[in-house]
Amino acid sequence: MSTSKPAAPGRLLTQVAGERQTGALVVGGQPGGTVYLIEGHVTHAESAAAPGVGQLLTASGRLAARTWQAALDAGTARARVGELLVTQGHLTQGELELCVLGTIYDAAYFALAPPAAPVEFLPSAAHWLGPIVRVEAAAVAREARRRSRLLDEIFPDPRVDVTPVALVARPPVERLTITAAQWELLVAADGQRTPADLAQLLGRSGYATVQELRRMAALGLVEPAISEPAGDSPDFVRLPHARGAATGIHRPVVKLDDGPLVPVISAVGTARSPAATGEFPVTGLPSDIGGATGGLYRPPRLARRKPGAKLPKDLAADGSPVHTGTDEVLLKRIRTALRALR
Amino acid sequence: MPGVEHCLHEAMAIPGAVGASIVDYTTGFPVATTGAAPNADHDAAAAGTADVVQAASSRSLFVSALPHDLLEDLIITTAGGYHLLRLVRTDFDSRLVLYVWLDRALGNLAVARRRMQTLAAELVAT
Numbered sequence A: 001m002s003t004s005k006p007a008a009p010g011r012l013l014t015q016v017a018g019e020r021q022t023g024a025l026v027v028g029g030q031p032g033g034t035v036y037l038i039e040g041h042v043t044h045a046e047s048a049a050a051p052g053v054g055q056l057l058t059a060s061g062r063l064a065a066r067t068w069q070a071a072l073d074a075g076t077a078r079a080r081v082g083e084l085l086v087t088q089g090h091l092t093q094g095e096l097e098l099c100v101l102g103t104i105y106d107a108a109y110f111a112l113a114p115p116a117a118p119v120e121f122l123p124s125a126a127h128w129l130g131p132i133v134r135v136e137a138a139a140v141a142r143e144a145r146r147r148s149r150l151l152d153e154i155f156p157d158p159r160v161d162v163t164p165v166a167l168v169a170r171p172p173v174e175r176l177t178i179t180a181a182q183w184e185l186l187v188a189a190d191g192q193r194t195p196a197d198l199a200q201l202l203g204r205s206g207y208a209t210v211q212e213l214r215r216m217a218a219l220g221l222v223e224p225a226i227s228e229p230a231g232d233s234p235d236f237v238r239l240p241h242a243r244g245a246a247t248g249i250h251r252p253v254v255k256l257d258d259g260p261l262v263p264v265i266s267a268v269g270t271a272r273s274p275a276a277t278g279e280f281p282v283t284g285l286p287s288d289i290g291g292a293t294g295g296l297y298r299p300p301r302l303a304r305r306k307p308g309a310k311l312p313k314d315l316a317a318d319g320s321p322v323h324t325g326t327d328e329v330l331l332k333r334i335r336t337a338l339r340a341l342r
Numbered sequence B: 001m002p003g004v005e006h007c008l009h010e011a012m013a014i015p016g017a018v019g020a021s022i023v024d025y026t027t028g029f030p031v032a033t034t035g036a037a038p039n040a041d042h043d044a045a046a047a048g049t050a051d052v053v054q055a056a057s058s059r060s061l062f063v064s065a066l067p068h069d070l071l072e073d074l075i076i077t078t079a080g081g082y083h084l085l086r087l088v089r090t091d092f093d094s095r096l097v098l099y100v101w102l103d104r105a106l107g108n109l110a111v112a113r114r115r116m117q118t119l120a121a122e123l124v125a126t
Helices: A011-017 A053-059 A065-075 A081-087 A093-112 A139-153 A178-189 A195-202 A206-218 A313-318 A323-342 B004-012 B041-058 B108-123
Strands: A025-028 A033-038 A043-045 A117-123 B017-024 B031-036 B075-079 B081-088 B098-102
Touching: A011 A025, A011 A033, A011 A093, A011 A117, A011 A139, A011 B017, A011 B108, A025 A093, A033 A065, A033 A093, A043 A093, A043 A139, A053 A195, A065 A081, A065 A206, A065 A323, A081 A093, A093 A139, A093 A206, A093 B004, A093 B017, A093 B031, A093 B108, A139 A206, A139 A323, A178 A195, A178 A206, A195 A323, B004 B017, B004 B031, B004 B098, B017 B041, B031 B041, B041 B081, B075 B108, B081 B108, B098 B108
Parallel strands: none
Antiparallel strands: A025 A033, A025 A117, A033 A043, B017 B031, B017 B098, B075 B081, B081 B098
C-alpha cells in the first residue's frame, strides 16, 4: 500500500510488520524519518533529526571521512556498506551493531513520535548499509512511545525540540552544575542552530540531544520559544530569522538618501567582500525580518570614512562576521533536508 | 562473529551468570538481552541500571575533576545476587553499559569482573 494521507505512523508500522513485509516506511512532516523493514523486522531507521551511522562515526573521529566515503562508494550499489567496513578492518562487528542499534531507536523515535503524519510504504526499498541487525517492530514502537513520555516528564513543551537553541543571558540561579553533554550543547548553540543541527554537528544521538535540551529548559537555561507564524509553510527548510545579536540573512536594502554610506570598492577590480575589508553599508536593516520581536542588531551609523580605512576600534571589536555563520547553518539545513528526501 | 550476540553469549558463560544485557543508560532501554532478569522484567532492570549509572556518573564523589578519570564499573550486592555494570566505551556517541546478573552462591566476583572487562573491550576494540 502506498497511501500518502496522514495516518499514525506507529499503527502503520505495526500493520506492515504484522504482514512480514520488506520495504521502507516513509514518514513525512518535520522532522520525519524512514524505517526500513525486512520480513517484518526493523533493520534500519533514518531521520533528519538523528545523525546517521556515517555522521556518528566520522564526527567522533572513529572513522576518517575518506574511509567512510570509500566504503559508501564501493558498497552502496550492492547494499553492503556496513559489511565492507567490517571485513576491511575499519570497524569491529560489535561497534557496527551497536552504532546501528542506537541509530534505529534514535531515528525511529522521531519518525514515530507524531500522532499523525503523511505516511507511505515503499515495498522492496532497501538501505545501502545492508542488514546489520534485526529488531522487533513492536519493541521499536513501544520504545518510541516510552521516550516521548520520558521527555514530557522532564519538560512538557515540545517546541524545545525544534526551535533554534538560544541560551538565556543570565541564568536564573547563582550556581550551576552542568554535565559534559550540556557543556557541548552550550558551546555549540549559537542562537540559530536547532537541536537537530546541534546533534548532527556534534555527532550525538538526536534523542539524547533533545533530552538534554529539555533538561536545560527545565533549569531555565534556554530561551522560551517565540511562537512561529507559519506552521504549514511549504518550505522544507526554514530560513533562520534574526534572534538576539544575530543579523537576519536579508542583506540590507541600500538607499542612497538614507544617511552616511561608506563607499563600496567593488568596481575597482579587487574582489574583496565588504565584510572582509571592514566596510559595509550601514543603513538600518529592514524591520520586517521574520517577525522577531526585539533582537535585531542595528549597527550604529558611522561617520564618513576614507575607502580602505579601518572601522573605529569600538565597533571593529563588535563586528563579528555573523554572515558566514548564517550561511553555514543554512547550507547544513539544506543538506539535511536533501538527505531526508532520499 | 564477535558481535553483540556473541558478547552476551560469552557473558552468560561466566560462572554463575543468570542473565545479561546491554543497556543504553540515558534512556534506560535494553538494546539486547539474554537470560533472566530480576523480577523477570528486562525493561525494569534496564531502567534501574540506567538510574544507577547516571547517579554514579553525576556525583562528584565518584567522578573526579581529573581528565580521563572515568567510571569503569559498578558492583551492587543484594541478597539475590551480584549485579555487575560495566560501561562500554565506544569512540562514537553511545551510552551503553554491559549488565550481568550473577547468582550469589555460584558467582565469583573477581572472575566475573575481569571477564566483563575483557568482553567490553573486545566488543569495540580491533
